[in-house]
Amino acid sequence: MRITVVICAYTERRWPDLVAAVESVAAQTVPVDQVLLVIDHNPSLAARAAAEIGGVSVLANENRRGLSGARNTALAHATGDIVVFLDDDASAASPDWLDLLLAPYSDPSVAAVGGAATPLWPDERPATLPAGSERGELDWVVGCTYTGQPVQLAEVRNLMGCNMSFRRTVFAAVGGFTEDMGRVGTVPVGCEETELCIRLRQHDPSARIVFEPRALVRHRVSPDRLSWSYLRRRSWGEGISKAAVSRLVGAGDALSTERAYTTRIIPAAFFRELLRLHVAGALALVVSVLFAAAGYARGKLTRANRELGPVSVGEWDRSAEDPPRFPYPARVLVRDRLTVLGEVTVAAGAEPDGLWDRPATEDERFATPSVTVVVPSAGRPELAARCVRSLLATGYPQLEIIVVDNRPEVPALRRLAASDDRIRYVPEPVRGLSNARNRGAAEASGEIIAFTDDDAVVDRLWLDRLVAEFADPAVDCVTGLVLPYALETPAQQWFEQWGGFGKGFRRTRFDARGASGSDDIRTGPLYPFAAGLFGSGNSMAWRAMSYRELGGCDPLLGAGSSTKSGEDLELFIRLLRTGGVLVYTLMPLCGTNIAAVWTTSSARCGATAPVCCRCSPCMWAVVPPSCSPWLAACPAASGTSCPTTRRGSVAVARISRPNCPKRSFAA
Numbered sequence: 001m002r003i004t005v006v007i008c009a010y011t012e013r014r015w016p017d018l019v020a021a022v023e024s025v026a027a028q029t030v031p032v033d034q035v036l037l038v039i040d041h042n043p044s045l046a047a048r049a050a051a052e053i054g055g056v057s058v059l060a061n062e063n064r065r066g067l068s069g070a071r072n073t074a075l076a077h078a079t080g081d082i083v084v085f086l087d088d089d090a091s092a093a094s095p096d097w098l099d100l101l102l103a104p105y106s107d108p109s110v111a112a113v114g115g116a117a118t119p120l121w122p123d124e125r126p127a128t129l130p131a132g133s134e135r136g137e138l139d140w141v142v143g144c145t146y147t148g149q150p151v152q153l154a155e156v157r158n159l160m161g162c163n164m165s166f167r168r169t170v171f172a173a174v175g176g177f178t179e180d181m182g183r184v185g186t187v188p189v190g191c192e193e194t195e196l197c198i199r200l201r202q203h204d205p206s207a208r209i210v211f212e213p214r215a216l217v218r219h220r221v222s223p224d225r226l227s228w229s230y231l232r233r234r235s236w237g238e239g240i241s242k243a244a245v246s247r248l249v250g251a252g253d254a255l256s257t258e259r260a261y262t263t264r265i266i267p268a269a270f271f272r273e274l275l276r277l278h279v280a281g282a283l284a285l286v287v288s289v290l291f292a293a294a295g296y297a298r299g300k301l302t303r304a305n306r307e308l309g310p311v312s313v314g315e316w317d318r319s320a321e322d323p324p325r326f327p328y329p330a331r332v333l334v335r336d337r338l339t340v341l342g343e344v345t346v347a348a349g350a351e352p353d354g355l356w357d358r359p360a361t362e363d364e365r366f367a368t369p370s371v372t373v374v375v376p377s378a379g380r381p382e383l384a385a386r387c388v389r390s391l392l393a394t395g396y397p398q399l400e401i402i403v404v405d406n407r408p409e410v411p412a413l414r415r416l417a418a419s420d421d422r423i424r425y426v427p428e429p430v431r432g433l434s435n436a437r438n439r440g441a442a443e444a445s446g447e448i449i450a451f452t453d454d455d456a457v458v459d460r461l462w463l464d465r466l467v468a469e470f471a472d473p474a475v476d477c478v479t480g481l482v483l484p485y486a487l488e489t490p491a492q493q494w495f496e497q498w499g500g501f502g503k504g505f506r507r508t509r510f511d512a513r514g515a516s517g518s519d520d521i522r523t524g525p526l527y528p529f530a531a532g533l534f535g536s537g538n539s540m541a542w543r544a545m546s547y548r549e550l551g552g553c554d555p556l557l558g559a560g561s562s563t564k565s566g567e568d569l570e571l572f573i574r575l576l577r578t579g580g581v582l583v584y585t586l587m588p589l590c591g592t593n594i595a596a597v598w599t600t601s602s603a604r605c606g607a608t609a610p611v612c613c614r615c616s617p618c619m620w621a622v623v624p625p626s627c628s629p630w631l632a633a634c635p636a637a638s639g640t641s642c643p644t645t646r647r648g649s650v651a652v653a654r655i656s657r658p659n660c661p662k663r664s665f666a667a
Contacts, residue, residue: 001105002033003098004080004168007056008070009088010040012048017089017220022053024092030099034079038070043382043412060382062389064486067161068177068192075176078168086217087143087162090117093216100215101165104153111200111207112166114159115215116145126226130273130281137269138288141234142221148265149211156211157257158197163217174203191241198245228287235288239295246300262289313487316352323351333483340481340586342505367471369447370398371463371541374440376433377403377454378560381412384454388416388423391452396463400446404428404436406560432560434553434567437537441547450541457485458539466541469583476546476580477572479535481505501536503584510534510572510582528576535584537568550574 005025009018018037025032035056039046043060050058059077063069071085082102092098097115104110118134119142125131129138132147139146143162150156177192197209224230246255266285273281315333316324318341324332332352334341341355373391377384384403391401401423405413408427417425428439441449448467452458462480469478482501484492509516514527528534537553550571558567572582 001082001102002080003030003082003084003102004034004036004074004078005032005084005086005098006036006038006071006074006078007086007088008038008040008067008074009045009049010042010070012042012045014089014220015048017091018049019053020091021086021088022056024097025086026055027095028092028098029095030102032098036074036077038074040067040070041065041382060385062386064179066179068179071192072176072179075168075171081168082165083168083171084165085161085163087219089220089222090162090217093118093218097215097217100212101163104210104212105167107208109206109208110210111170111204112159112164112197112209113215114156114164114209114211115217116149116211116213117143117160117162117217117219119144119221120218121221122223122226127278127280128226128228128231128284130269130278130284132269132272137265138231138284140238141231141288142219142225144219144221145213147269148261149213151213153210153212153214155208157201157209158194159209159211161193162219163215164193170200170207174199191238191245194241195245228284231284231288232291235291236295236298239292239297240299242292243296243299313484318355325351331484331487340505343483343502367467368397369467369470370400370445371396371448371450371467372400372402372440372444372446372544373450373452373463374402374404374437374444375452375454376406376428376436376440377410377413378406378431378436379410380454381410381416384413385416387452387454387456387458388420390457390459391463392420392422394458394460394463396467398446399463400424400444402426402440402443404440406431406433406436430555432555433537433558434555434561437558437567438552438555441542441544441552444544447544448541449544449547451537451539453538455485456482456538462539465585469585470541470543472581472583474581475583476543477575477582478541479503479572479582479584480539480541481586482536482539501538503532503535505586507586508584510576510584512576512579528573532569534569534572534582537571540568546575546580550578550580 007018007021007025022035022037025035036059037049037053037056038059038061039049040061046058046060049056057077059073061070062073062076075083082105084098084101086092101113101115104113119125119139125136129136129141131137131139135145135147135149137147143160145160174196176196178195200207201209225234242255242258266289270282270285273279273285313331314324314326315335317335317337319336326332326346330346330352331343332346333343334352334355344353344355346352375384375387375391388401388403391399399422401420403413403417403423403425405425405427408429414425417423424443426439426443428436437451440451448470450463450466466478466480469475481503484496484500486492487496510528510533512528515533553567553571555561557563557570558565561567575582
């Protein structure tokens with residue numbers, strides 16, 4: 001029986017505990033075949049772990065940020081028959097921990113085994129976590145075994161995440177951890193292991209989940225977890241998480257253990273604390289139960305369209321898969337094999353609409369001209385690596401990927417390029433997205449040049465469907481559907497609610513005369529000056545000759561410049577004004593984290609970044625009033641000849657365009 005041990009980490013603040021956890025695994029009497037250390041989106045921690053911790057395989061989280069995504073990354077690389085999960089701030093209490101944890105697997109019906117966790121206090125047990133013995137009723141707040149759990153080998157509903165194991169075949173049967181649940185950094189929510197265990201039992205009622213309290217780990221409790229505020233937040237988060245689990249698996253299974261806990265264990269502890277005159281302990285019990293109940297009620301009452309609630313993002317191929325269910329309200333892309341049918345909004349726990357009134361079309365791979373995909377990156381090698389992996393997964397036959405390093409001091413991008421002959425590394429020391437894209441286009445050898453961002457993940461059909469539109473020789477540029485990769489934060493949801501990158505699910509052709517192919521498009525009298533009408537630069541492809549003849553993206557626009565954005569829109573407008581043809585197609589799909597990036601880039605002004613388009617020989621910029629400092633900082637601003645005027649709540653500034661040399665392109 002081969003053994004894989006998984007440890008997930010996200011912060012260097014726990015470095016001593018992380019090292020202790022790895023050393024405790026190495027000291028076990030049972031030999032471990034594979035130790036996987038998964039780092040959750042922290043490149044500096046990953047580099048340090050790879051350099052200083054021996055005997056482990058260091059992996060970067062390949063999925064969404066959070067503990068569930070990190071664990072799923074480990075599952076993709078695990079080779080053991082049994083997969084053991086240990087927290088980065090926990091360590092085995094004795095050398096026989098693993099031996100005790102694995103012993104129940106001698107019974108073939110045992111699918112999962114978990115152990116106990118005892119707290120390592122920074123000083124002494126606090127008043128907020130009362131106890132009548134070694135275990136306290138609220139020790140679950142700090143991730144430890146609590147009063148009411150078995151004291152000898154017994155079957156349980158679910159295991160604790162800091163000390164648990166599963167047969168690897170379990171994940172092949174029921175899938176991995178739900179990434180819409182679980183901790184993200186220090187956010188005190190969880191229950192992803194609870195949902196997995198319940199899902200396992202619902203899939204196979206004969207499967208046994210066993211708790212072995214002798215398989216003990218010591219779990220570090222940091223001082224910040226001893227406060228009243230943490231007790232309230234953790235209890236609230238537990239209620240929210242339990243509501244999410246109940247939406248997935250039903251309230252009966254989700255709350256079976258909690259009913260006995262709140263009706264027997266908590267009342268007995270409350271009266272014990274009162275008899276001892278421990279008012280703080282009695283109050284802590286009441287506070288925890290009340291906040292957990294309030295969190296549960298809040299989670300159950302969350303409406304599907306609630307603006308700030310967590311929103312799942314998913315995809316469903318109705319031709320081959322059963323309808324998925326999500327613990328939160330969800331946005332689901334519905335497709336039928338190669339046909340993208342549309343996106344539907346789904347209530348928590350409900351099945352998505354199959355859009356059965358929309359027929360699927362049979363498509364086949366068209367001609368495959370050579371394609372170069374340009375991926376600019378500035379200091380984000382992990383995101384760039386994820387993007388490149390998705391590009392390679394398209395299987396496009398004549399593919400070249402150029403990773404343009406706009407911050408050439410990052411060595412990880414050089415290593416990425418060396419990993420595959422189809423990838424080229426090109427440095428561009430002049431900062432700015434436009435400069436990076438233009439440099440990539442200058443180096444490109446493909447007949448078609450496609451562009452995406454380093455924080456995007458492309459669909460397997462992305463290149464096929466973009467290239468298919470170039471079967472029409474009149475087409476110069478093709479843009480594609482862009483959907484959010486995640487909707488985990490308010491900023492991401494606001495971005496999608498008030499615009500986003502998606503331009504609908506109807507193919508539309510644009511030329512100098514207007515738009516055709518979609519009744520949803522309203523061009524208006526200012527056409528083609530319409531921000532966001534044509535698609536976006538993170539999912540676009542050009543005939544190489546057309547891009548070069550236009551001179552590429554304007555270096556005065558785009559990320560890294562004073563204007564922060566608008567380089568793609570200005571290029572689209574320039575194409576149409578010179579008689580070119582642009583097609584927006586819904587077939588390509590490009591998931592992106594850009595809402596989170598947008599939040600970072602606009603934090604300086606506290607509002608949306610300005611969107612600019614060129615109106616030769618000047619540009620017009622529409623900016624929020626709070627961004628007036630941007631005008632003064634812009635090197636192209638001309639306050640004398642083009643004074644700023646105000647129209648309603650926005651400032652409209654005419655900015656003169658100085659002469660700037662065009663970047664030359666190789667033929």
